[in-house]
Amino acid sequence: MSGPLRSGPSSWRRAASVVLAAGWGRPDPAAPSLPAAGFRLLLLQRSQRQGFLPDAHVFPGGVLDAADSSADWQRLFAPHLGPPRFGLSSALPSRAAFPVLPGDRPDAADSDPAALLDDVALRICAIREAFEEAGVLLLRARGAQPHSGPAPEPGCALAPPPDLEAWRARVRSDPRHFLHLCAHLDCTPDIWALHDWSAWLTPFTRPGGRRFDTAFFLCCLRKPPTACPDMAEMVGYQWLSPSEATESFLSKEIWLAPPQFYEIRRLANFASLSDLHKFCLDHALEGRERWLPITLLTADGALQLLPGDELYLEDSDYLENSLSTEKKIEEIMKEGKKFHRVVMHDRHLYSIHVTVPTKHKHVYPKTYVVAKSRV
Numbered sequence: 106m107s108g109p110l111r112s113g114p115s116s117w118r119r120a121a122s123v124v125l126a127a128g129w130g131r132p133d134p135a136a137p138s139l140p141a142a143g144f145r146l147l148l149l150q151r152s153q154r155q156g157f158l159p160d161a162h163v164f165p166g167g168v169l170d171a172a173d174s175s176a177d178w179q180r181l182f183a184p185h186l187g188p189p190r191f192g193l194s195s196a197l198p199s200r201a202a203f204p205v206l207p208g209d210r211p212d213a214a215d216s217d218p219a220a221l222l223d224d225v226a227l228r229i230c231a232i233r234e235a236f237e238e239a240g241v242l243l244l245r246a247r248g249a250q251p252h253s254g255p256a257p258e259p260g261c262a263l264a265p266p267p268d269l270e271a272w273r274a275r276v277r278s279d280p281r282h283f284l285h286l287c288a289h290l291d292c293t294p295d296i297w298a299l300h301d302w303s304a305w306l307t308p309f310t311r312p313g314g315r316r317f318d319t320a321f322f323l324c325c326l327r328k329p330p331t332a333c334p335d336m337a338e339m340v341g342y343q344w345l346s347p348s349e350a351t352e353s354f355l356s357k358e359i360w361l362a363p364p365q366f367y368e369i370r371r372l373a374n375f376a377s378l379s380d381l382h383k384f385c386l387d388h389a390l391e392g393r394e395r396w397l398p399i400t401l402l403t404a405d406g407a408l409q410l411l412p413g414d415e416l417y418l419e420d421s422d423y424l425e426n427s428l429s430t431e432k433k434i435e436e437i438m439k440e441g442k443k444f445h446r447v448v449m450h451d452r453h454l455y456s457i458h459v460t461v462p463t464k465h466k467h468v469y470p471k472t473y474v475v476a477k478s479r480v
């Protein structure tokens with residue numbers, strides 16, 4: 106296996122995504138007032154014209170804008186909820202985690218005392234992007250009874266305003282208009298409905314490649330809101346259960362990048378929306394782990410190694426480098442036991458191998474190996 110070569114540091118874009126899980130299917134006839142048992146996930150199709158991951162299906166999300174941490178939001182959250190956490194659960198004890206990014210900076214609020222904490226601003230970013238890309242409004246009426254901590258039940262998105270397209274154009278041209286839209290609707294972003302879920306760093310692929318430091322939140326909704334892709338960045342959408350999304354990927358109807366595939370397989374652990382929501386509430390104080398996948402290029406494909414895997418190296422050289430070997434995937438898999446990896450046989454054939462115990466009370470996907478006939 107060959108090791109790292111030196112290359113310059115990447116510049117990282119901070120971003121946020123929201124995995125929307127909506128109740129789906131017929132409610133139980135014995136208890137029709139209860140929400141449907143199953144759930145589907147909103148996947149948006151990126152335009153072919155996107156510079157990064159063209160045509161991929163992703164969760165709504167995008168890059169953090171200065172407007173997302175503006176102190177102006179404080180007036181909208183007042184008088185019930187105020188800084189620093191606006192009723193979000195208390196801050197997590199900070200964990201020494203690999204890797205530290207060259208661009209890692211203190212919370213925006215440390216340098217500008219009026220700016221919102223990252224925990225709040227990243228949620229506003231994900232909610233704004235869900236509006237820009239899918240027309241989904243994850244908002245809460247300002248007059249609603251304030252609750253401290255995460256939403257106790259899955260909620261509903263707000264019905265789109267009649268002039269949705271005009272507002273969307275304004276917000277897309279200047280993210281500061283999202284605050285104006287919320288004020289106009291007398292709502293705040295529903296930051297309490299977004300649960301910490303995970304965080305992914307773009308693995309190194311080539312020097313100068315685009316890199317994201319993305320927080321993933323999970324939001325459970327009682328029913329699917331009307332989605333309306335912007336037809337610019339996003340040209341389509343689908344609501345798919347984890348098993349449907351996996352099948353669509355394997356049958357080449359959609360393409361998923363490795364983090365989205367991993368998250369979809371992770372969500373396949375949950376049998377119902379209420380199990381998933383309960384898990385989010387119980388997991389609330391554990392926070393997000395940020396992972397840097399390390400790519401190991403093989404003679405016949407590639408592996409993405411994740412923390413805990415026996416080949417994973419907590420070495421900052423792998424921020425800017427991949428590993429490579431002349432061996433084939435099968436040989437490498439036979440040599441090891443302690444796995445936390447996504448194996449990529451080709452563009453539409455990934456498998457996941459997990460034999461390590463989970464950390465921080467999160468759940469990992471079960472090992473998922475595609476039948477040999479599909480290889």
Ligand SMILES: C[C@H](CCC(=O)SCCNC(=O)CCNC(=O)[C@H](O)C(C)(C)COP(=O)(O)O)[C@H]1CC[C@H]2[C@@H]3[C@H](O)C[C@@H]4C[C@H](O)CC[C@]4(C)[C@H]3C[C@H](O)[C@]12C
Pocket residue numbers: 120121122157158163164165166167168305306307308310316317318319362363364400406407449450451452
């Ligand atoms: C596609 C792989 C390239 C690198 C990635 O893993 S992309 C990961 C994307 N995710 C992130 O960056 C972090 C999470 N953030 C998000 O997802 C954000 O929401 C967002 C989408 C970034 C926000 O964007 P925006 O809204 O615009 O702000 C490739 C790496 C390895 C490749 C495989 C390997 O080379 C072996 C085979 C070679 C063969 O020639 C082709 C098939 C391969 C399996 C090949 C396939 C892919 O190219 C890779 C998996």
Ligand SMILES: Nc1ncnc2c1ncn2[C@@H]1O[C@H](COP(=O)(O)O)[C@@H](OP(=O)(O)O)[C@H]1O
Pocket residue numbers: 152154155156157166167168234336337338
């Ligand atoms: N009509 C369009 N077609 C394709 N990409 C578009 C687009 N309008 C905007 N984009 C791109 O979508 C990205 C915005 O993503 P987000 O707000 O989700 O982070 C930007 O990419 P760049 O990062 O290359 O600027 C932007 O250029």
Ligand SMILES: [Mg+2]
Pocket residue numbers: 165166167168234238338
């Ligand atoms: Mg986006």
